[in-house]
Amino acid sequence: MAADLDAVIPVTDPAIEIELQALKLQEPMNAVIDLGSSPVQKYYEDATVFITGGPGFLGKALVEKLLRACKIKKIFVLIRLKKGKGSQEKLETVWQDSLFDLVREKKPRFLDKIVPVTGFVSEPRLGLSERDWVTITNEVDIIFHTAATVRFDEPLKVAAKINVGGTMNAVEVAKCCTKLKQFIHVSTAFSQATKERIGKVVTEQFYPCVMSPKIFMDMVDTMKEDRLNNITPELIKGWPNTYTFTEAIAEHVIKDCAADLPVCIVKPPIVLHALYEPHPGWLEKSCLGGPSGIAFGVGMGVLHVFYVDTENRVASAPLEYVNNATIAAAWDSTERHKEGSREIPIYNIASEEDLVKWGDYSKFLATECKPGLTTPQALWYCYLIETQNIFYYWLLNWLLHYIPAYIMDVVFAIFGMRPQGISSFVKVFQGINKKVGAYTYFLTNSWKFKNYNVKAMISRMTDNDRAIFNCDLRTVNTGLHAQVWCIGLRKYIVKDGLKDSVQATSKQNWLKRANLVFLAVYAYGIWFVLSLILSMVCYFFSFFV
Template sequence: MVNIPEYYAGKNVLISGATGFMGKVLLEKLLRSCPGVKTVYVMVRSKAGQSPQARVADMINCKLFEKLQAEQPDFAEKITAVNSDLTVLELDLSKEDQSILVENINIVFHCAATIRFNEPLKDAIQLNVLATQKMLALAHRMKHLEVFIHVSTAYAHCDREVIEEVVYPPPVNYRKLLDTLDWMDDDLVATLTPKLIGERPNTYTYTKALAEYLVQQEAGDLNVAIVRPSIVGASWKEPFPGWIDNFNGPSGIFIAAGKGILRTMRASNDAVADLVPVDVVINATLAAAWFSGSQRVNRPRSILVYNCTTGGINPFRWGEVENCINMTFKNNPLEQAFRRPNVNLRSNPFTNQYWTTVSHTLPALLYDGYLTLMGHKPRMMKTITRLHKAMMVLEYFTSHSWVWNTDNVAMLLSHMSPEDKKVFNFDVRQLHWAEYMENYCMGTKKYVLNEELSGLPAARKHLNKLRNIRYTFNTILMVLIWRIFIARSQMARNIWYFVVSLCFKFLSYFRASSTMR
């Protein structure tokens, strides 16, 4: 077998979802590590008055592409933006664009999907299921297609405790479901949604499971592979450690914790946090396409599925995530923090609700009251409400653990040359979690919040100020407790004086001991 860059040399590649988080990392890595690739077609729709070409031009000018720009200044010439909308008939492709893709494409990466967990079922099906069906229909027409890669999620079958690298049949016939939803109004669909998704927590995981089965049923003679990442986080190494550009998934939670806004969260300390760096997922995806494309003549009869996860190979638990976040943001604080970082995970829902009220809602109401008195617009309760919605979405995943089979991932790694293993590394056994989490947290500071490291001294000074305010508040509170409760009771005063005198005697003893030495 040729190595991975050699396989992609001279190939024409099509990427859907190229402007999304994973899509743009895939585009950058493909162009940088496979410089022989001929053309990369990216399917992009017009948005906010911007043409697909303008959107791609803006995207490749971001921090992510700086290393590629330095190594290959003319890389943009290999990118061709194709005007497309995956929710429209025939993907809204012009006849000319359809002809170009049918005649030229060798490899398809279907990354496009809605990642909103609480998307209405009709919308989720439109974006995750029907769009996949349209992509497959287009792929069937391609004359030189070698491999079709479908990017799914490891949580597509989260209603199971053990998840093998196979496509599971959904609880309903997807064709009948599509026909039924077509005539239903939105209110009726919303009423039926809980019954349809069953034990799955949301429409995202449900529709991704439907899409997988659709791929299996409608692939026909196409050479198809499915990649299932778990919770995709910041980059591990490439193009530089800690790169992240959005608030999605755990990133927004990390930032809220760093700002001191998030103080309590429903999670199990012992549950495995199946985070997987985005560059690990992309490297595995490119390798999966290489393997299936190189083996297309003697490919297996069943679709190869890759569970791209870390929990079974290099487990990292939510309790460890909590410690890393608190430690990193105390040493390297975010600017203008609301409070000192000190998030706590609680598995008991009642305890968590109590601390949510005490640590989130009441301070937010007090702060908004202060802002109103000062003539400013209150904003903290709005922020807290959004935060609580995000936490409710993640609760299911932070309170459960799964067992994923990763035999196919290990097989894929074993077929790679030593050089390919270095360039397209997805061996998560080498991942050092404490270092990765520090880079992740610092990545949210640098790339999401755009905070310069030169501002760290001021941020640390602000954090010390918050600490002093907290100590002052606690002292005043103790004095008030003394005046209201203790000073009015003779028995309480006797106990108080006994404790104080005992402490004084201990201090005197230790001082005398140190003097004698």
Template sequence: MCSDIQDYYRNKTVFVTGGTGFMGIVLIEKLLRATEVKRIYLMVRPKAGKSIEERLTNFCQNVVFEKLRNTGVTLTDRLHTILGDCQTSNLGISAEDRKVLIAEVNVVFHLAATVRFDEPLQKAVSINVRATLDLLELAKEMRNLEAFVHVSSAFANCVVHSIDEKYYVHKLGIGAVKMCELAESLSVETTNKLASVLCASYKNTYTFTKSLAEEAVLSVGRSLPISIFRPAIVIQTYKEPLTGWVGNFYGPSAALYACARGVLRVMQMKSQHKAHLVPADSCASLMLAIGWETARSDQRQRLNLAPPIYNYAHDDENPLIWKQYMSAITELGSELPISKMIWFPFMITVSKKWLYDILTFFYHIIPGFIIDLLLTLKGKKKRMMKLYRSIHKLTGVMEYFIVTEFTFTMDNTKSLWNSLSTRDKDIFNFDIRSINWKEYIQFSLTGMRIYLGREGPETIPRARLLYKRFKILHQLLQAVGIGLLISLVWILVRKVFS
């Protein structure tokens, strides 16, 4: 059986920005393993004192590429670095490298972005908007360009709660080009102060600038063979190339890990709302399918239609709800506990902010203060209150997107899926309706132990013993607390009626 997508990518040259990030790594691995792509140019900047050559060496040693390495493949035969930086004018790409890209590139995947919700506006505009505009202009010079996939976010347009596969540029109040001109004409401090006005309805600089980048694609890039991919919250891989692989402490995966360690005990959320979480490997498959579809659809360019958008989230056919995701710790915690836990893992979810603040004080602040006090008495460095500040910052930026109910239409994504051959559906499976969520969550917990906790199977017996001990202590503490509360109520009642 033939694969149309594999046939398309055979002998193609691909340029990837943001390839060293979590989703970028999964995309590149899939490209190298599932297609006979000729060459991948990966834009990399020097970081932490390491050159781009050193970073490429470290990149190729990632556990994600283990399956490829075991087949005898030398990654650097098809993977080459391009020195570049999204915070630099014209992406910081040299004239020589630009010539190479202009002459050779067939497909562009633009994943580079700052995903920090609290990024200063000046920096967020530079990375998420100006870099996109610069890349679009570079793409216009590429003589053999066939497809450009711009990676946005399902929540880029969070000013509306029912999000269709269309543009919401009228909500911005300013275009991408004008915003960049404004940022360049003002000081960094003045631009950052504008965030409270420009980003108010978008909740943070990330969603605002990602929406601006979509406007850039529409206004500046519509002459290109280009599409927009809007994934929801990207978390652990489902099945490829490893089950449950995650590359960083961020978002729901970090919250789940903090809960498993017995540190995070309270979260504000509407537990019956859909958890718009999508596996990284499904996203990689969908991106490759979008690139193929974009290259073969020339009607849009002839008719000067807006670049198509592909939402990727949940609908009613196979939903995952927040309660189902966060309760995994209590349901599967005894099977896959973490040996680094500091208390029995449990999770209380509440929808009211005032109740969340009260419970946080009793379940986070007081225990954190007590532990820090004990550490100080032992002559050790305090850490719990600092940890809780980080956790509360993380959950705070997630709060709006967990408490608010969002719905997404996915007509283009479903149509693309239906257009695939049986073979392509097997190799590039992004059908979210086919995910067994219980299985996926179990994979996620296993991956969380291995890749975030750095704990192998050999730690499970000790972790299970620790889990049982903490459970007994937790139940005793609950019993004491309930007893004290009953005693307090009884004393008050006696005083009132005596």
């Protein structure tokens, strides 16, 4: 009888259960979103929006939420053309992303409201054609400037032209818009997270600028690139990379050049995967350059050692919380302006009390994700050793990453086979170390972020707006967010269909035993080689005694 019941009642995969649990968080939003009557929704009703950086991770999620939650008239999206591909063709590739499945279901004709315009932020007037310039300056009500290069190792000239010069060019467009209601500049919470402010308060204000944006751009435009690269370390002294440095200067473009505009600045922390909206765990391959790449490496059984302070509190936020705050900030800034405020509001989407210890994420990944949510496609046993001792890190890095990688490269070269997509295991770990190094500064240091403006904005929002545009980080369930991280990586990166999780757990149990055997044999091999070397050295020196 029990066998018959088992045959009738389907067993839900643990990964699917977590996805369904996260989807329940959409219920308060879904109950009121179609009413279209909340103040923030009314603010965007029949509005024409222009977005720079629309095809990016943050930008296209912003487009999706605006179309799904608001009765937008039209969205112009700035597109940089690639060789041999038109703007419409490029956008069609973007809109096919599973990110848009929900809005596609609710509003099948949503693409009719998206208009691609060709250009690039670093070019004068954003590289817009005369026709597009006239159209945008005559029709646009709201501008979201999200375009930026977020690469930490970007040469200063490139970062400056995109992040600082691009902001100047976007402001130039905004100044010519005859119907402009709001210009929203998206920066980063880490623009003032300098070395001298580690452990100190970073609040929602303009900090002194190292040099005026105009002088900085004049220097960038006139100085030879090799000379600029040579003096970059001295120029950005105090900042960890060219990204945060140029974003700090870009904020002063807003202060100096856009003070006469209806404008605000939104400053997100590290943007992680979506918690529940539009799809639990949604992320894309571009996210693998950050913490999601680290989680992916561990989840695939490839990354085993990580340099991090587990007690450090990391400033991060789910994707939808960032975009919800960005959308609401335009409304809130306009309301402030109506009340007589002439200050440029800055919105930190991070606060000291909402920061999560990296060790907490690590614990959740190990205790709540690994036992039942590991992908069946994992290459080896999933475990991670975390340390903030640099010597211990590099020792283990060589023992557990590089030496096995060299051995595998030799073995695969001898037998003439190699896993698909991997040209060299050593290069894989070199890439991982590069990513780890880029984020080390942010994962081993913390700052006391204050977000008074965000909290005030949330308090002014109606219940319906708080449900539709939830940006209160105090509502984030860290454990569930970590579990959703696992299924997001599986669903959108590994693409394993969120199935066979039970079999994956059995596979991990087998790999755990295999890993213990491997480590024992490996340790013996290292001891044997070292003993042999020591014997040879002793034998050599015996001739001189």
